[in-house]
Amino acid sequence: MNNQLIDSQGRHFPYLRLSITDMCNYSCQYCLPDGYQCDTRKDYLSITEIHHLITAFAALGTWKIRLTGGEPTLRRDLTDIIKTIKSIPGIRQIAMTTNGYKLKQRVSGWVDAGLTHLNASVDTLDPRLFNSLTGHDRLTEILEGIDHALTLPLKKIKLNAVLLKKVNSHLFREYARLLKNKKLSMRFIELMQTGDNYEYFKKYHVSAQVLKNFLLSEGWSEKLKDIGSGPALEYIHPEYEGSFGVISPYSKDFCKSCNRLRVSSTGDFHLCLFGEQGYSIRHLLQHSSQQEELQSRLCQLLNKKNDKHFLHDGNTGITPHLASVGG
Numbered sequence: 001m002n003n004q005l006i007d008s009q010g011r012h013f014p015y016l017r018l019s020i021t022d023m024c025n026y027s028c029q030y031c032l033p034d035g036y037q038c039d040t041r042k043d044y045l046s047i048t049e050i051h052h053l054i055t056a057f058a059a060l061g062t063w064k065i066r067l068t069g070g071e072p073t074l075r076r077d078l079t080d081i082i083k084t085i086k087s088i089p090g091i092r093q094i095a096m097t098t099n100g101y102k103l104k105q106r107v108s109g110w111v112d113a114g115l116t117h118l119n120a121s122v123d124t125l126d127p128r129l130f131n132s133l134t135g136h137d138r139l140t141e142i143l144e145g146i147d148h149a150l151t152l153p154l155k156k157i158k159l160n161a162v163l164l165k166k167v168n169s170h171l172f173r174e175y176a177r178l179l180k181n182k183k184l185s186m187r188f189i190e191l192m193q194t195g196d197n198y199e200y201f202k203k204y205h206v207s208a209q210v211l212k213n214f215l216l217s218e219g220w221s222e223k224l225k226d227i228g229s230g231p232a233l234e235y236i237h238p239e240y241e242g243s244f245g246v247i248s249p250y251s252k253d254f255c256k257s258c259n260r261l262r263v264s265s266t267g268d269f270h271l272c273l274f275g276e277q278g279y280s281i282r283h284l285l286q287h288s289s290q291q292e293e294l295q296s297r298l299c300q301l302l303n304k305k306n307d308k309h310f311l312h313d314g315n316t317g318i319t320p321h322l323a324s325v326g327g
């Protein structure tokens with residue numbers, strides 16, 4: 001079989017975002033303001049199932065895997081998951097998005113296991129505000145963890161901040177200071193509406209254009225994109241080691257460069273973060289003899305991918321919050 005993941009719009013999918021748990025220990029106001037709620041024990045994908053899944057994606061041309069959640073570091077077998085993915089031929093990047101919990105103590109173990117890229121969420125540089133936004137007074141320890149990560153052989157470290165009106169949208173200069181001498185990418189993500197956060201969204205959503213305007217007025221310039229890169233824009237400045245990144249899901253043509261697919265922590269294949277449904281492929285992850293069937297099912301399902309999300313119409317699909325599918 002020589003199939004590749006290419007959809008009806010001609011988009012290629014080198015990138016899979018794999019949620020390994022939907023559990024989270026933080027209660028970010030825009031995501032899980034009341035904390036993680038679940039009264040039944042969930043059966044997350046096992047290492048063997050993850051191995052079969054990634055082997056199929058790699059055979060179809062995927063080379064970048066991002067582990068996410070929920071909070072991926074809550075999985076006790078995280079290091080083994082990373083090692084397993086690293087052993088699969090064709091996988092060149094293993095990235096992870098984390099809230100930075102115990103980062104300093106654990107990051108070198110993940111890098112030894114094969115982690116190549118790290119994103120840590122830091123919505124504000126003010127410790128008190130961080131506490132009220134996330135429910136945890138841990139900003140200082142996360143920033144120490146980032147400093148430690150900078151000494152390790154990671155290919156890229158990004159800080160993620162959700163752009164929030166009058167919370168961090170007027171403080172770009174503070175972030176710029178952080179980037180002066182540190183090789184970090186400070187990535188702002190425009191707040192997205194989800195099933196659960198409508199009131200919050202109405203109050204705090206602001207277009208990423210405010211950041212783009214700030215960057216252009218301060219001498220930052222948009223970096224040319226590599227072929228096949230996703231929808232994020234990157235801005236660089238000759239006097240700064242670090243860079244800014246901007247993800248603006250409400251901008252025109254955002255979905256044209258979509259290069260990612262998602263699998264949930266219980267084995268549902270999602271064609272879009274804001275789609276109407278996931279397709280269970282777990283029954284095809286049980287044995288290596290199912291590879292051919294799994295690969296053809298993935299290619300077949302990809303035909304259902306829409307050309308764009310419908311967030312502009314307030315249609316958030318089945319996603320109550322980003323922890324559910326994997327943000």
Ligand code: SAM
Nearest residue numbers: 031069070071097098099121160191192322327
């Ligand atoms: N727990 C990890 C973390 O905190 O980074 C990974 C999962 S979290 C859902 C992934 C990313 O999605 C985080 O950077 C988070 O800030 C972002 N996020 C969550 N809800 C969002 C929303 N409604 N709009 C934009 N970004 C959101």
